[in-house]
Amino acid sequence: MKESYIAAKERWAAKMAGKAKPLTRSKDRLPPGQRQVHNFPVLDLGVQPEVSLSNWALKIGGKVEIPLSLTWKDFLTLPQFTDVSDFHCVTTWSQFDMQFSGVSFFTIADLVKPTAAASHVFFKCYDGYSTNNPLDVCMDDDVLIAHSWNGKPLTKEHGGPARVIIPKRYAWKGAKFIREITFMDRDILGFWELRGYSNTADPWSEDRFSNAATPPPGFQSETAIY
Numbered sequence: 001m002k003e004s005y006i007a008a009k010e011r012w013a014a015k016m017a018g019k020a021k022p023l024t025r026s027k028d029r030l031p032p033g034q035r036q037v038h039n040f041p042v043l044d045l046g047v048q049p050e051v052s053l054s055n056w057a058l059k060i061g062g063k064v065e066i067p068l069s070l071t072w073k074d075f076l077t078l079p080q081f082t083d084v085s086d087f088h089c090v091t092t093w094s095q096f097d098m099q100f101s102g103v104s105f106f107t108i109a110d111l112v113k114p115t116a117a118a119s120h121v122f123f124k125c126y127d128g129y130s131t132n133n134p135l136d137v138c139m140d141d142d143v144l145i146a147h148s149w150n151g152k153p154l155t156k157e158h159g160g161p162a163r164v165i166i167p168k169r170y171a172w173k174g175a176k177f178i179r180e181i182t183f184m185d186r187d188i189l190g191f192w193e194l195r196g197y198s199n200t201a202d203p204w205s206e207d208r209f210s211n212a213a214t215p216p217p218g219f220q221s222e223t224a225i226y
């Protein structure tokens with residue numbers, strides 16, 4: 001087992017036990033090329049699917065020992081987790097100190113038990129959006145499937161009933177309106193990754209677009225299609 005995984009799980013266990021040290025935030029929290037905003041902009045594909053809680057299900061499968069489909073009630077019965085993180089959108093806005101509550105990715109992984117073959121995770125959403133991440137990016141102490149933001153249920157425009165939060169990646173790597181989580185033995189590209197966005201999406205290295213610091217010719221930006 002990788003040491004980084006064990007260390008992340010240890011940090012997470014401390015958070016779950018309420019024993020995590022308060023985060024000392026560096027002064028330098030704004031990744032290069034970003035500006036801080038104090039509102040919470042909405043970015044979507046122009047569709048905000050209406051999913052009633054009674055119809056909501058989160059399917060989790062692929063390279064796992066125990067595939068599952070969680071109802072809303074099942075989801076809320078799982079151990080609950082609250083964390084504060086910063087949010088960076090590739091369209092250059094960042095918002096600090098976002099408090100999200102929900103279920104940790106670690107909790108989901110412990111339930112379904114990814115097999116040794118699992119190396120990547122593919123996320124599918126109720127609006128047709130998708131995104132992909134390496135498994136080790138998801139297995140971190142700050143990654144969760146959130147149902148609340150700042151103590152209130154996530155609104156539909158921000159991805160309710162539930163959305164994925166991966167603070168160390170640009171926000172497009174976090175699926176709103178989450179519907180399905182598939183553990184994969186290979187990487188497949190999601191919606192924006194197929195359209196010129198970086199597959200790795202690290203805000204600290206301004207890893208915005210695939211193979212180039214600037215958009216490739218003909219690149220359609222997020223905002224252009226809204």
Ligand SMILES: Nc1nc2c(c(=O)[nH]1)N[C@H]1C(S)=C(S)[C@@H](COP(=O)(O)O)O[C@H]1N2
Binds near residue numbers: 042178
């Ligand atoms: N299902 C879904 N998830 C999505 C998107 C989307 O269009 N559909 N947009 C992504 C992008 S590009 C960003 S920046 C964030 C925006 O989240 P927000 O609208 O809550 O700010 O969600 C990400 N997750």
Ligand SMILES: [Mo]
Binds near residue numbers: 043089091222
């Ligand atoms: Mo975005």
